[in-house]
Amino acid sequence: MSPERSSFRHKNKTKLEFDLVFFKRFLKLATVVFPKWTSGNVLLCILLLCLGLLNEVVIFNIGYIPSKYYKVFGTKDSDGFKEVTILAAILILSISFIKSTVSYITSLLEIIWRANITYSLHRLYFKDAVYYNINCFGKVDNPDQRITQDVERFCYYLSTVFAPLIIAPFTIGYYLYKTVQSTTYLGPVGVISFFIVATIINKILMSPVVNLVFKKKEKEGNFRFKHMQIRMYSESAAFYKSGHIEKNKTNNQLLSLLKMSQKLVLREYPLNFFINLSNYFGSILSYLLLAIPIFGGSFDSMSSVELSAKISSTSFVIMYLINNFTKLIDLAADVARMAGNAHRIGEIMEELGKVKAEKETTYHFIENESITREDNAFHLNTLLVNSEDNDSDRQIAVNETRRQKAVTVDNLTYGPPQCRDILCRNLKFNVELNTNILITGDSGCGKSSLLRVLANLWPSVTGKVKYHIPERPHHMLFLPQKPYFTNGSLRQQIIFPIEDVEPPVVSIDEDRIHQYLEFVGLTNILNRVGMDTETDWNWYDELSPGEMQRLSFVRLFYHQPKVAALDEATSQIGLEAEQKMYLKCKELGITLVSVGHRESLRQFHHIGLHLDGKGAWTLQPITDNIYTQNLLKNVELLRDSFDFNPCSPKSSCTSGLKSVVNNQDDSVTLSGFCTSDAILCCKNKETHLQEGKSFKVRGYQVFRSDRKERKKGVVMTLVRNNINAREIKTYMEEAEYLEIKATIGQSSYNIVNFYCPSDKKLSLDTIQISDSNFLMVGDFNSQSHSWGYNTTDKRGETIDDLQDEPHLILVNDPTDLYN
Numbered sequence: 153m154s155p156e157r158s159s160f161r162h163k164n165k166t167k168l169e170f171d172l173v174f175f176k177r178f179l180k181l182a183t184v185v186f187p188k189w190t191s192g193n194v195l196l197c198i199l200l201l202c203l204g205l206l207n208e209v210v211i212f213n214i215g216y217i218p219s220k221y222y223k224v225f226g227t228k229d230s231d232g233f234k235e236v237t238i239l240a241a242i243l244i245l246s247i248s249f250i251k252s253t254v255s256y257i258t259s260l261l262e263i264i265w266r267a268n269i270t271y272s273l274h275r276l277y278f279k280d281a282v283y284y285n286i287n288c289f290g291k292v293d294n295p296d297q298r299i300t301q302d303v304e305r306f307c308y309y310l311s312t313v314f315a316p317l318i319i320a321p322f323t324i325g326y327y328l329y330k331t332v333q334s335t336t337y338l339g340p341v342g343v344i345s346f347f348i349v350a351t352i353i354n355k356i357l358m359s360p361v362v363n364l365v366f367k368k369k370e371k372e373g374n375f376r377f378k379h380m381q382i383r384m385y386s387e388s389a390a391f392y393k394s395g396h397i398e399k400n401k402t403n404n405q406l407l408s409l410l411k412m413s414q415k416l417v418l419r420e421y422p423l424n425f426f427i428n429l430s431n432y433f434g435s436i437l438s439y440l441l442l443a444i445p446i447f448g449g450s451f452d453s454m455s456s457v458e459l460s461a462k463i464s465s466t467s468f469v470i471m472y473l474i475n476n477f478t479k480l481i482d483l484a485a486d487v488a489r490m491a492g493n494a495h496r497i498g499e500i501m502e503e504l505g506k507v508k509a510e511k512e513t514t515y516h517f518i519e520n521e522s523i524t525r526e527d528n529a530f531h532l533n534t535l536l537v538n539s540e541d542n543d544s545d546r547q548i549a550v551n552e553t554r555r556q557k558a559v560t561v562d563n564l565t566y567g568p569p570q571c572r573d574i575l576c577r578n579l580k581f582n583v584e585l586n587t588n589i590l591i592t593g594d595s596g597c598g599k600s601s602l603l604r605v606l607a608n609l610w611p612s613v614t615g616k617v618k619y620h621i622p623e624r625p626h627h628m629l630f631l632p633q634k635p636y637f638t639n640g641s642l643r644q645q646i647i648f649p650i651e652d653v654e655p656p657v658v659s660i661d662e663d664r665i666h667q668y669l670e671f672v673g674l675t676n677i678l679n680r681v682g683m684d685t686e687t688d689w690n691w692y693d694e695l696s697p698g699e700m701q702r703l704s705f706v707r708l709f710y711h712q713p714k715v716a717a718l719d720e721a722t723s724q725i726g727l728e729a730e731q732k733m734y735l736k737c738k739e740l741g742i743t744l745v746s747v748g749h750r751e752s753l754r755q756f757h758h759i760g761l762h763l764d765g766k767g768a769w770t771l772q773p774i775t776d777n778i779y780t781q782n783l784l785k786n787v788e789l790l791r792d793s794f795d796f797n798p799c800s801p802k803s804s805c806t807s808g809l810k811s812v813v814n815n816q817d818d819s820v821t822l823s824g825f826c827t828s829d830a831i832l833c834c835k836n837k838e839t840h841l842q843e844g845k846s847f848k849v850r851g852y853q854v855f856r857s858d859r860k861e862r863k864k865g866v867v868m869t870l871v872r873n874n875i876n877a878r879e880i881k882t883y884m885e886e887a888e889y890l891e892i893k894a895t896i897g898q899s900s901y902n903i904v905n906f907y908c909p910s911d912k913k914l915s916l917d918t919i920q921i922s923d924s925n926f927l928m929v930g931d932f933n934s935q936s937h938s939w940g941y942n943t944t945d946k947r948g949e950t951i952d953d954l955q956d957e958p959h960l961i962l963v964n965d966p967t968d969l970y971n
């Protein structure tokens with residue numbers, strides 16, 4: 153939150169005064185400061201009260217010591233002198249003990265109160281990401297400063313005024329009684345009237361001070377924030393050589409603070425003037441009060457000696473009473489500062505309560521549902537769905553899933569909180585395990601915002617997000633656009649957001665962490681800082697942006713959540729590293745919801761969600777990923793280069809591309825080979841070749857299966873001569889296929905050339921699908937929405953099912969439907 157924004161938030165604020173609102177807030181704080189009557193805190197206050205009273209008694213007696221010395225000196229009473237000296241020594245010891253104990257208890261109370269208030273604020277602040285909402289959207293400025301500094305100042309001023317305030321009723325009561333005894337009603341009435349008038353004037357003078365203390369605190373926060381900003385982004389600022397601009401901006405913040413401080417001291421001036429006036433007026437008030445009976449003739453009957461004695465005794469108690477009242481008036485300045493701070497804490501407490509309540513009303517967590525395979529499958533290559541599509545059947549097609557659902561986004565409309573802009577309307581989709589989703593769209597269209605809504609950071613306008621998995625790090629983890637690191641050791645960064653155990657447990661995790669650090673290329677960091685060294689630096693200053701992203705991936709690999717939301721999590725690392733990270737996620741079975749602009753990300757995702765930023769969206773299977781494009785290109789090359797069978801039409805030679813590609817690490821290499829100028833392999837069906845009749849293509853090895861009874865011939869695969877290939881299976885019972893193993897570089901690929909005439913059984917169960925590097929090309933004589941037909945027939949369903957389990961990817965050339 154920028155300082156400008158924080159001051160904007162306060163433009164419409166009502167004036168904060170020493171009024172009812174203050175008393176309400178103060179009472180609320182009192183319940184936090186004194187949670188129970190029996191708490192140690194209350195006992196300390198009682199002890200403080202007792203010591204305060206004792207202090208008054210001792211001071212009172214010390215006041216008599218000089219007169220006692222006069223007396224013993226006057227009578228040359230040496231025994232009396234010793235007694236007075238011993239008494240004086242005891243009183244001095246007592247007062248020293250009492251005063252230092254009072255000071256100790258006051259400081260102790262200050263610490264306890266600060267702890268109580270800060271813990272209470274932390275409880276509200278760190279609950280359900282309220283800290284995020286209050287910092288981004290809350291209506292109070294500088295929450296951090298309120299919690300760290302204003303609470304400290306409030307407790308300091310409270311502890312300063314607390315002891316005098318609790319003792320005052322007792323001492324005032326005692327001296328009132330004494331005054332009544334010696335002066336009848338005149339003394340007390342006069343002193344109380346003085347106090348009432350002084351209090352009213354004080355209240356009038358204090359209110360603007362309270363408001364200015366509040367505003368000064370805000371300016372202090374803004375000034376500190378500016379320095380914090382420079383501290384956090386010093387390198388970026390230095391690149392811009394922006395020292396002079398930042399100096400001006402920081403000086404402006406300082407100027408604004410100084411102006412406010414000036415205003416405050418100016419407003420404090422009349423208050424201090426009145427406090428001093430009250431003090432000195434109080435010192436002669438006793439004589440003014442005595443003047444009334446003296447000049448009124450009440451004491452006319454007394455002799456001058458009696459009158460002197462009367463004046464002496466009466467003025468003594470009145471002065472003591474006045475002194476007690478002026479002590480209270482003296483506190484006015486501190487009370488004003490305490491009130492200013494109390495307003496700031498009270499306000500943030502109220503705001504935290506509001507934000508927390510709002511969060512609780514928009515929280516839609518659903519406990520793990522039992523999910524049957526039947527109702528949870530997702531047709532990967534299902535129909536394209538978009539926000540304008542009102543055909544419920546088509547939408548059902550998308551939502552009709554056979555995979556395990558992790559998150560359901562149901563009719564979601566969202567936009568920035570407290571803002572009328574809508575970023576996306578009526579969004580519907582499921583996040584399903586093993587189906588990666590890529591969210592794309594222009595900058596500012598609401599991609600990250602969607603993740604914010606998924607993470608319950610932003611409320612939805614309508615619709616909801618349902619979680620079918622718990623929102624815990626090993627089920628669902630978010631890697632935000634700006635990587636986050638807490639203070640602490642390297643291990644603590646990796647296992648975050650789980651807390652480390654003290655001392656760190658050396659377990660199998662240790663090996664895993666080392667492995668992952670090595671995998672992402674961060675062993676240098678481990679060597680530099682060690683695993684458990686408590687660092688006192690800021691991780692943001694120590695790591696490069698790319699390293700921060702790599703370290704975030706170590707965190708991801710460590711937790712291995714079922715679902716991870718990655719917000720441009722690879723934007724600072726190269727394509728090769730990006731591929732490594734994504735493939736590792738696949739290996740670890742982490743389903744990804746990624747936000748990103750890079751084209752290279754498409755290959756790792758199955759569904760694309762595109763947002764236009766104006767409310768519209770489209771959800772589309774990603775079939776034009778890199779592999780597909782390369783393979784389709786390959787088909788084109790194949791068509792242009794060869795006509796293997798002069799008897800059959802050219803198109804049947806290549807039969808479009810209805811293949812099933814197993815998307816594993818090395819497929820990139822395979823697709824690379826396929827797109828190279830040389831065609832490495834190609835397949836054909838219905839060769840029209842007679843059994844045993846020789847057929848050669850220059851530069852290629854020919855693998856074919858012939859069948860006597862099929863005039864049209866069967867399947868044939870051609871492989872470049874320089875590739876090591878061998879036939880590993882020929883199947884001819886119902887459908888017919890030929891499987892070869894081709895070794896390219898370090899990798900081997902199983903390539904199945906498949907053909908099933910329409911009158912034959914599909915026989916897919918006879919095919920052994922290997923874990924990786926598996927390519928199946930064929931004509932299945934079947935129809936499915938998955939490859940662009942309007943209907944799905946039985947065979948289509950069977951083929952849809954085939955891809956599910958081993959996570960095959962169906963690649964389709966939509967322009968060649970018939971074949």
Ligand SMILES: Nc1ncnc2c1ncn2[C@@H]1O[C@H](COP(=O)(O)OP(=O)(O)OP(=O)(O)O)[C@@H](O)[C@H]1O
Binds near residue numbers: 288575595597599600
């Ligand atoms: N805290 C916020 N308060 C108000 N508006 C916000 C806030 N955060 C983001 N926005 C606005 O919401 C819109 C969507 O922001 P979002 O961060 O989702 O964009 P994005 O699509 O992820 O963009 P990019 O690709 O640049 O990261 C933007 O117009 C942005 O200004």
